[in-house]
Amino acid sequence: MEQYDVVVIGAGVVGCAIARELSRYALKTLVLEKELDVATGNSSRNTGMLHAGFTYKLGTLRAQCSVEGNQEFDQVSSDLGVPFKRTGKLVVGFTDHDRQNILRFKANGEANGVRGIRMVDPDEMHRIEPNAGGNFAMYVPASGILDPMQYTIALAENACKNGARFSFGSRVIGIRALEGEEEKKALGLEEKGRMYQVTTDRGMVYTRWVINSAGAYAVKIGQLMGYPVVPQIGTKGEYYILDKKAGAFLKTPVYPAPNDRGGFVTHATPTVDGNILVGPDWYTTTGPEDYANQKQSLDRLFLDGQKMFKKMQRKYFIRNFVGIRWRNCDPVTKEPLDFRIMTDKNIPHTVSLVGIESPGVTAALPLARRTVDIVLGETDNEGKKILKKTDFDPVRKPIRRFSEMTLEEKQEAIRENPDYGQVFCRCENVSRAEILQAIHNPLGVHTLTGIKNRTRSMMGRCQGGYCQTRITQLMEQELGVEPEDLRYQREGGWLFTGKVRPDKQGEE
Structure with a gap:
């Protein structure tokens, strides 16, 4: 019986930011993600801008969170080890x-x-x-530029380091409020008060709180929770x-x-x-x-x-x-409308974030803090108290990149770890040591794009033509799996379906 204080649905940049903010408190938190890694949707399919907030309507949630997220990002990127440059931006006219x-x-x-x-x-x-x-x-x-995939990975890894759990390949197909104390007792649940049963295609979990951060599927998940359709x-x-x-x-x-x-x-x-x-x-x-x-x-x-x-x-x-x-959007005029953080007194212990598009990367942590404040506030109103952890660690150390080292640093790294002396990806100068760290990442992600997004291997001019076979071979060895077990990015995205020729004479 898996029982949690909070279940977050969706491991995009906002969902991972919420998980990180929740991990500051004594809460048992689970993130459910239908894909096999974080940032497989639109959190990674964007320009990678840290927006300043000059185009958004004054007083909107979008404007507030954009400016807030922008102004804090030097510290955030330093804590999480996220590549970031405050480049400025030119807005040109003709x-x-x-x-x-x-x-x-x-x-x-x-x-x-x-x-x-x-x-x-x-x-x-x-x-x-x-x-x-x-x-x-x-x-x-x-304005500035950042790596949105690295940022989402960093938020998730820091949340994991501080106690949050992630369950990948877990598509949510049902959310139901438990009817009463007798039903909870029959299920072996000891928690008094509102509880939810969240059903995935891998089983069921039980939780006091449900937070919807499902991105493109947020309206659909919101309906499962009992919220109305948002145009x-x-x-x-x-x-x-x-x-x-x-x-x-x-x-x-x-x-x-x-x-x-x-x-x-x-x-x-x-x-x-x-x-x-x-x-x-x-x-x-x-x-x-x-x-x-x-x-x-x-x-x-x-x-x-x-x-x-x-x-x-x-x-x-x-x-x-x-x-x-x-x-x-407005259902009639189709004019764009603001971000929405939805709550409903008739659906207690739930929050639904809908329409979080650009500048969602910039606004992720401010949105997360507002979401967690709702959880804390409603819990306080019930006469309970959620304790803040004294041992929360905001720092996440990234994989050290061989390509960014000085010659002296490279020599020292190779002396300490000879795997840094083997370059797997020539285009991006990625070493075997980095690939190994990515394979054994804290989130337990074992897809080829998971390695790619954590190291930049396969992102250069040849797009993996040289290094992809070496990386997949190393994954097989390190994970102890057969080639047919490996996935490129998603379930069903097989890299291999069988052998094209026998290993030895006469063998299939």
Whole structure:
């Protein structure tokens, strides 16, 4: 009988942030995730921007959490070992209408508490970023870039270190409030008061609290909890990933002037690892996992990208990907609405977070704190007290990257651990030692993309052409599994289904 104080549904960036904040308290917490790792959905399918908060309507939850998350991130990234650079951002314009929109959102950002925004002339704009397009710009020094996959992994690992549990491959299919004390007694549950039975495709767990942070599936999970449908619209965006040769030409994110509604179209953004992302090209979708690229969209994206980044060339393309926003909207006008943290006195001990799209990465910890405050407040009102841990440790140490070491550090690392002397991934200069640490990660994730996201192996120019077979062989050896047991990313995503030739003469 698995019994918890809190069950969090969804291990995206917000779900993992909630788990980390809950782990500060004496609470038995479980995170249920339908996929085999954290950040397999839209928490990893975005630009990786730390947004400043200048386009969001004054007083909204989106604006408050964006500014709050931005201003604390230097400390957060230091504690969690997350790659992060406060690069600033250029918002460029071409027309008088662009200038009017930029000035409008400059004033909005200042009202929201965004620091240091200023207009720059063409000379200063090109001193900041020589390869930016545009005739004038607004400079936003508070903006930055981070690795959203590493951030989500770090939040989850720190939560795990402080006592939270994660159950991957656990799709929630039912949530039911237990009827009374007799039913709980029959189930062997000792907790008095409200309890829930959460059914997954792997079994059932019991909990006092249920928190819904299921991302694209949050409305569906909310309905299982008893919440009404929240109208949403899905928008799909294509991205190009450019290799590090192009990355040498762009150090500052370059965004076009926001449109009249405050949205952005195609922008060019350097990553913390030296690549460039160009995108997105937004259009409507009805599929929560409609991740297929479309040629016509990529063609438009290429033309739009050249306006933002003068060095945009096809020879630099190494990969494409798609992100999807599920945004709360007015059911009639389809106008976008704010994030929602939903509670209901008729569904006590539940919180449902719905429509957490951009800037969800920036806003994750502020949203998590507000969610945990609801748990603490409602518990206090019931005359109980949740104790804060005295031994909570906010620090998470990342895998040490061979590629980032000095020559002297590399020599010392190899002396201490000879596995650092074997380079598995040539494109990204990833060593055997790093692959081994990723295989034996704290969350127990054993997919190929799990290794990829923790080490950057298979992310270079050849996209795993050299190192993927060596990594899978090492996974087989370290985990003691057969090749047919390995998965690329998801259940059903087999890497191997059998042998193409016998091992020895006459054997199948």
